[in-house]
Amino acid sequence: MHMHxxxxxxxxxxxxxxxxDDHRMVAExxxxxxxxxxELLEIVSDGEALVDAVRRTQPDLVVADINxxxxxxxxxxxxxxxxxxxxxxxxxxxxMEPALAVAALRAGASGxxxxxxxxxxxxxxxxxxxxxxTYVTPALGARYISGQLTDMRNLTTKQLQVLRLVGQGLRSKxxxxxxxxxxxTVEAHKYTMMQVLGVHSTLELVRRAEDLGLLF
Numbered sequence: 001m002h003m004h005x006x007x008x009x010x011x012x013x014x015x016x017x018x019x020x021d022d023h024r025m026v027a028e029x030x031x032x033x034x035x036x037x038x039e040l041l042e043i044v045s046d047g048e049a050l051v052d053a054v055r056r057t058q059p060d061l062v063v064a065d066i067n068x069x070x071x072x073x074x075x076x077x078x079x080x081x082x083x084x085x086x087x088x089x090x091x092x093x094x095x096m097e098p099a100l101a102v103a104a105l106r107a108g109a110s111g112x113x114x115x116x117x118x119x120x121x122x123x124x125x126x127x128x129x130x131x132x133x134t135y136v137t138p139a140l141g142a143r144y145i146s147g148q149l150t151d152m153r154n155l156t157t158k159q160l161q162v163l164r165l166v167g168q169g170l171r172s173k174x175x176x177x178x179x180x181x182x183x184x185t186v187e188a189h190k191y192t193m194m195q196v197l198g199v200h201s202t203l204e205l206v207r208r209a210e211d212l213g214l215l216f
Contacts, residue, residue, distance in 0.1 A: 006110075013039075014037060014038055014039040014040055015037070015039070015059075015060035015061060015065065015130060016038065016039050016040075016041050016057065016059040016060045016061070017034060017038035017039065017040050017041060017059055017060070017061050017062070018040075018041050018042050018043075018044065018050070018053050018054060018057065018059045018061075018062045018063075019031060019040065019042075019043045019044070019062075019063050019064070020043075020044045020045070020047070020050040020062065020063070020064035020065060020068065020073065020076070021045065021052075021064070021065040021068070022046060022065065022067075022068050022069055023065075023093070024043075026065070026092070026115065027043045027045075028043075030063050030092065030122065031043070033119060033122050033123055034063070034123065034126055036121065037123070037126065037127070037128070038060075038061060041053070041057045041059050042057065045068070045069070046068050046069040046070040046071065047068045047069075047070055047071025047072055047073060047075060047076035048070040048071045048076075049070075050062070050064060050071075050076045051071065051076050051079050052072070054080055054085055054087050055083070055085065056214075058069050058085070058087065058159055059087055060087070060088065060130070061087070061088050061089070061090070061126060061130065062078070062087055062088070062089040062090070062127065063089075063090050063092055063122070063126075064077075064089060064090070064091060064092065065091070065092060065093060066091055066093045066095060066100075066104070067093070067094075072140070073091060073093075074091075074103070074104065074107055074195055075200075076182040077089055077104075077107050077108055077109060078107055078108075080108075081107070081108045087204045088110045088129050088130065089108070089109050089110060089111075090109065090111035090112070090113060090125050090126065090129055091104050091109050091111065091112050091113065091133070092111060092113050092114075092115055092122065092123070093113070093114065094108070094114070094115050094116070095114075095188075095192070096114060096139075096140065097188070097192045098140050098194075099155060099156070099159070099174075099192050099195075099196045100112075100192045100195050100196070101136055101137075101140055102196065103179060103192075103195040103196045103198075104195075105134060105136075110129040110133075110134050110135070111125040111126075111128070111129050111134060111135040111136065112135075112136045112137065112140070113125055113135070113136075114137045114139060114140070117137050121138075124131060144197060154194065156211075157195060158179070158181075158189065159192065159193055161179055162175055162179065162181075162189045162190065162193075163188055163189075163193060163205070163209050165178060165179070166190065166202060166205065166206060167206050167209060167210070172186045172187055172190070178202075190202065190205065193205060193209075197209065
């Protein structure tokens, strides 16, 4: 009888949601997509505010961008995990790098969705995550990502080329010229590798790569 009453209460109460994105229009779009299934507690615009809001309200689900001021989404997630917060979190991001999706799941995210494929994708992800599963945008190759979760050293050939030139002391502009890439692409590769290897600066990236034998 008691079990039955618990189920009834749960059915009547929508799970709670926090949205973290420094672009208000994106946050409102997420709210609109998930409005039927979730009760919105707060919208925050930076990682510090996200950590604070989750600790205060203990939501059932967080949908967050990775690139945010003050503390990025990945670091916010790591901080929440360090203090024992098990809130389910889905990243909604522009980054199409499979390696970054791997790093996000390794850090404790339950989902990784591209902003370009939000909408139905986000609704599906939220449902799957709330059932205890994980969800990665199909465009990124979920099978590839699940295979990579066991081996963080598997960076792409282009990323390794960038990494080795960083290790030689070259700046992004020099690396871009040498590899025929845009400076922005070089920076994106560096950012992804920092996330994959769990470091926060170029110097740390080089040291970590040396430790892993990736510079030879």
